Amino acid sequence: MVWAQEKAAVAVVQAATPYSVNYFVWTVIVSGLGIAFAAAFCGIAQGMAVSKAVEGISRQPEATPQIQLAMMIGLAFIESLVLYTLFIGIILLFVNPFMKYFIQ
Numbered sequence: 001m002v003w004a005q006e007k008a009a010v011a012v013v014q015a016a017t018p019y020s021v022n023y024f025v026w027t028v029i030v031s032g033l034g035i036a037f038a039a040a041f042c043g044i045a046q047g048m049a050v051s052k053a054v055e056g057i058s059r060q061p062e063a064t065p066q067i068q069l070a071m072m073i074g075l076a077f078i079e080s081l082v083l084y085t086l087f088i089g090i091i092l093l094f095v096n097p098f099m100k101y102f103i104q
Contacts (some may be wrong), residue, residue, distance in 0.1 A: 023102045031089035038085035045078050 053071035057064050091097070 020102075023099070027092055028094065029045055029091050034085050035082075035089050036080050038082045042078050042082045049078065 049071060056084050057068045060067075
């Protein structure tokens with residue numbers, strides 16, 4: 001069983017062309033930039049959310065539990081955007097559903 005899998009894997013390997021190398025280089029660059037931008041902007045958004053929550057708590061200390069709950073839910077939504085970007089980047093790097101359109 002192991003040898004059959006090795007033969008199948010060897011049959012799939014193709015020679016790298018300049019176009020295929022360019023395609024994979026750009027895939028890595030775009031995935032990395034997407035994750036970097038998502039992390040940067042979500043970090044800024046999380047900082048602003050915490051800042052506004054602290055301002056609200058300082059104005060109305062009796063509303064602290066409600067403000068903290070809303071802040072935590074908001075932070076979870078903001079952080080989920082980074083995770084979605086990470087998952088899309090991983091899919092583009094390893095599964096790459098668009099490869100058949102660019103590499104012949």
